[in-house]
Amino acid sequence: MDERETVLSVRDIHVQFGGHVVLHELDLDVYRGEILGFVGASGTGKSVLLRTILGLTQKQKGCIKIFGRDVEKITEEERIQVDMRMGVLFQHGALFSALTVLENIQIPMREYLFLPKALMDELAMLKIELVGLSRSAAGKYPSELSGGMIKRAALARALALDPDIVFLDEPTSGLDPIGAAEFDDLIAKLRDTMGLTVYMVTHDLDSLFSVADRIAVLGGRKVCVAGSIDDMLQSEDAWVKSYFRGKRARRIDPPARLATAGAEV
Template identity: 75%
Template sequence: MHASSDPATVANKAEREVVLSVRDVRVAFGRNVVLDKLDLDVYRGEILGFVGGSGTGKSVLMRSILRLIPRQKGEIRILGENYDSASEATRIALDMRLGVLFQHGALFSALTVRENIQVPMREYLDLPQKLMDELAELKIDMVGLAPDAADKYPSELSGGMIKRAALARALALDPDLVFLDEPTSGLDPIGAAEFDELIAQLRDTLGLTVYMVTHDLDSLFSVCDRIAVLGQKRVLVDGTIEDMLSFDDEWVQSYFRGKRARMIPQQKQLDAADDRQEGAAT
């Protein structure tokens, strides 16, 4: 049974606002069909983890949604608007409500962190330089970077700092929906956990909706409200971690119950027990 067909889950979804709707999407490169008959909804305020095996097309779907690569079929609706048939003015307005963090940051190497963050501002807004500088400094602080990072170039940043600087740029226009492509890849466990915590905090404080392409099991267990699994060129199942653990599919079970996953639920239980003990002590 598809996890999202559970009556309680369906009722809960019916009450929520869909900010991203993907319907019947097909993407092929020549004769190689990567995605076919793919449907997906993302709801306001959630952190959706999008997972799948290597080469299944996780990043392809994200780039197709953003019109960075063509698709042969399907409809994309963002914030209720058909992204393909919208007027140029409407599409620009929609673009301003989206933020994107690419896997390796994709910062402009010849620009400082401040200047990178200001790229979307210069593209879409007409603001005085002083105001753009103040806004960039605000975003730098928001993602947990030190103020002196503003004048550094990407080559002077650590991997974790690059991720945070790229996130600051993604937040430059105060978006509603943020796309994150493998945000914790290349980070050590401590840095990855801190980045996950940052994403959760920003979601809560800014009211973001987050679409996160990831293979990081820790991220899936710790910050994702819902998970969608890509397989057989479409979304095989979507739902909570509990839905994933009970879904009858060999790859899904291997992914979420495999050797690398076994300690994570146990650690979550230990963390929850610690929280309960601290609460009782206070």
């Protein structure tokens, strides 16, 4: 019997737009403290599922439980409490262009908390430093930031309320290999220091090998395979086999990669 605490439980989810069915009878669990990598071919519905979990896309059927609560059967006040325990990093950062980094990070605080400005400034600065940005980044606008800085600023906003679970949508897309590796390392360190649970939609094989504790694969409108990297490498599912063992797959085994990574730290 699996004794891990389930932070997110998705059951029998069905989502369609008009006559186009995107997700059907989809089940998924995310456990406390893990980094789950969620993958699938382009256009299969990875972002649709993420948006459905967050309540941004309407489902036609199914049950979503977050922290053990059915999100459709709780009061508005209880839903706010659940929302405060979640952080989201949208693809490309989705920072507000007219606001500084400091002001972007303070958006969740202003929405959910009643704090003096000085305290919000102090908390936002702590988040800026937490994600590896310099304090001087606080007064910059998104147009003045590099791609990597935008990702870190968006992550700081996702962490503004000290959430229990963070949702990351393609967090390393658009970053060079060094920047992507540094961001992966940051995610792993934050998980360990803050006790985060991480739901990460990604296409990045390096991220999956380096930081994902478990991987779920979306195919045929549902989660077709879920497990460790070793499970992915041994799977005979056609898409999984092509993705993890194809021409662009890694040429080293996970144990060797982990030993190399440990030597570099």
